[in-house]
Amino acid sequence: MTAAIYTLDQLCLAYPNSRSTGSVLALDQITLTISPDEVVGIIGPNGAGKSSLLQLLNGRYAPNSGRILLSGQPLQQQSAQALARQVATVAQISSAPQGLFCEQVAAMGLLPHKRWYEGTSAQDKQQVRLALQQVGLADKAQLRADTLSGGELQRLYIARALVQQATILLLDEPTNHLDVKYQHQVLQLLQGLNKTIICCLHDLNLAARYCHKLLLLENGRVRAYGTPHDVLRPALLQQVFGLPCVVSSQADYGWLQVTFIPELAHAKVGVPSPC
Amino acid sequence: MLKQLKPRQQALLWLLSGLLVLSLLFSLQIGSVAISWRELLLALTGQAVSEPLTQTIIWQIRLPRLLVAMLVGAGLAVAGAVLQNVSRNPLADPYLFGLMAGAGLGATIVSIVLPDQLISMALAAFLGALLAVLLVFIACMGNRLQKMEVTLLAGVAVSFMLSAISSFILYFAEPFAANRVIFWMMGSLSRTDWHSVALIAPAVMVLLVVALAVRRQLDALLLSDDSARSLGVNTQRLRLVLLLLTALVTACIVAQCGGIAFVGLMVPHMVRYFMGVTAVPLLLGSALFGAIFMMWVDNAARSLLAMQEIPLGVITSVLGSVFFLIILRRQLQQGG
Amino acid sequence: MRLLHSVSQLWLSGVILALLALPLALPLAAAPQRVISLAPHITELVYAVGAGEQLIAVSDYSDYPEAALGLPRVNSFAALNIEAILALKPDLVLAWRSGNPAQDLERLQQFGIQVAYSDPVMLDDIALELKQLGALLGHAQLGQQQAAAFQQRLTTLRKAYAHKPRPRVFYAMGVAPLTTVANSAWPAQLLRECASDNIFADAKGDYPQPLLEQLLVRQPTVIIQPQQAATAAFWQRYPNLPAVKNQAFVSLNADWVYRAGPRMLDAMQALCEGLEPYRGSVDNI
Known part of the structure; x- marks a missing residue:
């Protein structure tokens, strides 16, 4: 067994904007370890604390209690730049940057590795080109980023994270806005990177298919953490998502398929269900 | 750094540099005393001129004044570019902390309330500008400059507060003194000499060098704070340092030259239009274009009316607003 | 800040020096022949003491007597045109202490130009100014006469209306x-x-x-x-x-x-x- 890359011990995080202490916690007593080179999917209903957990893992928020170790070192003690060399984050897309070219956005990933007087070398440029190629944007390097579609933009940010050369990649809903083809392309790409990937995913089937491990959160607590086979149990999912479902195994390929069947219950509100 | 730029951007920068040198030479010739090109070149190269006065006029009056004009233009434009990128607010302006109102208050107090010549107007204006910055920073301490809108609004409030005090003092002042303060606030380079150059140059240089040193951080901020932070940028510290530096540069400029509106707001926008949004071309372009622009504004101020000067702020505002509207219009048409 | 400080120090010492030098230098020198007036009232006073011929430039609004209209203008209330003043090579500049910008006058003095001040505050000061200007410009006698005439007319007017x-x-x-x-x-x-x-x-x-x-x-x-x-x-x-x-x-x-x-x-x-x-x-x- 290799040493854990992340060790989370009794982590609690209050909502950053709430003033009263002891109110509802965004994350409550999270204890787990993440091993190198795993693809971990964080799943759970809206408001379960998926994004908050990512923000803890990249050092954006400090936990209110508990500790978090990155490669055995306390994460809070590392400088932002040192952290950025190890952890890259791809946030949910908000708006496109005005006036920047794709190449320039991807090249931002060089930032944590550069001192103020260092220029951009030919090698750096090659790296940027390669990253754009990997996400399928090689031909758009000279286009302005605000002309890209949502899916292209998502891939552009992944390219930036690749240029960042971190061993850990945190992604918040990387498949949002993507066509089916690109959903699979992006996840396959991530899978093949040989990096520790931690991503929030809405789509349980994509999660089941591409993640080594799944972390099921509900109301800031860990409900289950393990292989897809351990986590995706119909009874548990029904409890957490409030909808009855069946989990079938794709015998031909070996991955699980979750199908929610609202008709089986009196629940009215649907959760995104696979088509 | 320059090698990273696109050929078009490089060409534009060279063009601006050439224009800067030409403008400087040309501007040295403009003034109420006619000086021939031959005499100008002789005086510049330190050779004996038939008329010793020519030497004095060029070296003691025109050259320092033109250098200050360049530094003021470059300083305000770079400060504006930095602030706009750091705040992602296109309306950010070096006067955003109520600096002008603070400097105005300092000048008013020193020329009206205090006994004659206790401290110089420039020093008082500088202290007043710092007071304004301090007030804004105190007002914004809670949110640690994260929300630039709050900073901008606090600047507006401080601005009104300080100019109200100035107006109150001016109300009781003797009209000549009051007129002079008001004229001063409209901006003028007529008081500038080598001391002004020595005061402003280091501040402007430091701002430019620091801003270029954090060029990658500035570019990362263009996307969003979160995105910059995930690249290891300490956004709070970066903002604080840059806000303080721009405030310092602007305070130096205001103290020496009064209020010169619109340059810091407008020049970066025009440069962005031609050179793009990233830090290196934007900062270099703003510095060069600001310097050229200010030199010509000062030339106009010196020569439009015989024997009299027009306040600089008046000219920058007139030229600036018209040019600005034209560019806006073209952008709108291009946008569809 | 240190620079600012030293600048203001330099400036202050300049002012003190100028003040010290003024009474010493003026009476000894021959009457200045190239004089610039920086305020309309000074222009009028200069003509009144018969020194109008010595004026080579005047301020804006120096429109009396008519002879002054033909002279070049070198300043407004807001600023002096230092370049133009230097080019005219005056041997004396007559400034208005409360009307001309102090920094500009300071600058003139740095270029070695003699500056004398006028700053009448009360009616009686005008007589004094006539006397002093007359002396300064080499028309002491006419200055005295004008001062006396002014004072006398003032006294007559006062007597006539006081009660x-x-x-x-x-x-x-x-x-x-x-x-x-x-x-x-x-x-x-x-x-x-x-x-x-x-x-x-x-x-x-x-x-x-x-x-x-x-x-x-x-x-x-x-x-x-x-x-x-x-x-x-x-x-x-x-x-x-x-x-x-x-x-x-x-x-x-x-x-x-x-x-x-x-x-x-x-x-x-x-x-x-x-x-x-x-x-x-x-x-x-």
Whole structure:
């Protein structure tokens, strides 16, 4: 067994904007370890604390209690730049940057590795080109980023994270806005990177298919953490998502398929269900 | 750094540099005393001129004044570019902390309330500008400059507060003194000499060098704070340092030259239009274009009316607003 | 900051040096032949002492006597055109201490130009200025004569009006906004010399902007206007003011009344005489 890359011990995080202490916690007593080179999917209903957990893992928020170790070192003690060399984050897309070219956005990933007087070398440029190629944007390097579609933009940010050369990649809903083809392309790409990937995913089937491990959160607590086979149990999912479902195994390929069947219950509100 | 730029951007920068040198030479010739090109070149190269006065006029009056004009233009434009990128607010302006109102208050107090010549107007204006910055920073301490809108609004409030005090003092002042303060606030380079150059140059240089040193951080901020932070940028510290530096540069400029509106707001926008949004071309372009622009504004101020000067702020505002509207219009048409 | 400090130090020592050097240097030198006047009243005084020929340039608004109109202009209230002044190579610049920017004068002195100051504050100062300017410009005798004549005319005027009944007057420097004079403003001095009560004598500052209400409450019996301005429509709105009811308006030449030159006494005489019809009328309290 290799040493854990992340060790989370009794982590609690209050909502950053709430003033009263002891109110509802965004994350409550999270204890787990993440091993190198795993693809971990964080799943759970809206408001379960998926994004908050990512923000803890990249050092954006400090936990209110508990500790978090990155490669055995306390994460809070590392400088932002040192952290950025190890952890890259791809946030949910908000708006496109005005006036920047794709190449320039991807090249931002060089930032944590550069001192103020260092220029951009030919090698750096090659790296940027390669990253754009990997996400399928090689031909758009000279286009302005605000002309890209949502899916292209998502891939552009992944390219930036690749240029960042971190061993850990945190992604918040990387498949949002993507066509089916690109959903699979992006996840396959991530899978093949040989990096520790931690991503929030809405789509349980994509999660089941591409993640080594799944972390099921509900109301800031860990409900289950393990292989897809351990986590995706119909009874548990029904409890957490409030909808009855069946989990079938794709015998031909070996991955699980979750199908929610609202008709089986009196629940009215649907959760995104696979088509 | 320059090698990273696109050929078009490089060409534009060279063009601006050439224009800067030409403008400087040309501007040295403009003034109420006619000086021939031959005499100008002789005086510049330190050779004996038939008329010793020519030497004095060029070296003691025109050259320092033109250098200050360049530094003021470059300083305000770079400060504006930095602030706009750091705040992602296109309306950010070096006067955003109520600096002008603070400097105005300092000048008013020193020329009206205090006994004659206790401290110089420039020093008082500088202290007043710092007071304004301090007030804004105190007002914004809670949110640690994260929300630039709050900073901008606090600047507006401080601005009104300080100019109200100035107006109150001016109300009781003797009209000549009051007129002079008001004229001063409209901006003028007529008081500038080598001391002004020595005061402003280091501040402007430091701002430019620091801003270029954090060029990658500035570019990362263009996307969003979160995105910059995930690249290891300490956004709070970066903002604080840059806000303080721009405030310092602007305070130096205001103290020496009064209020010169619109340059810091407008020049970066025009440069962005031609050179793009990233830090290196934007900062270099703003510095060069600001310097050229200010030199010509000062030339106009010196020569439009015989024997009299027009306040600089008046000219920058007139030229600036018209040019600005034209560019806006073209952008709108291009946008569809 | 250190630089700023040293600059201000340098500047201060310059001022002190100039002040020390002035009384020593001036009387010894021959009468200056290239003189620049930086204020209209100085121009008038220079011509009055017979030194008009020595003037080579003047300030804006130096329009009296007519000979001054032909001279180049080198400054406005806001700033001096230093380059132009240097180019004219004056051997003396006559500056107005409270009207010209101190920094510019300081700059002139740095270039080695002799600066002498004029700063009359009271009526009697004008006589003194005539005497001093005469001496400075090599016309001591005419200066003395002019000073004496001025003083004598002032004394005569004072004697003639000092004990007359005092009307309540409002000096309408402007009506939009309503502006008047008080304290040491020249017109306020003239009002006192001509034995009249300025209804805003108690205001703060030299050129206060009183409230319209206060004007109505204080019931002036005479309104004085520095020129024949188009203010008739304004005053017709307040027909109940005694001054308006009686059409008690006196107008003065603005150039006489704001410039500390010899013509100040013309203003005084015109004012005192203009007030004559309204002294001791029924509306007077």
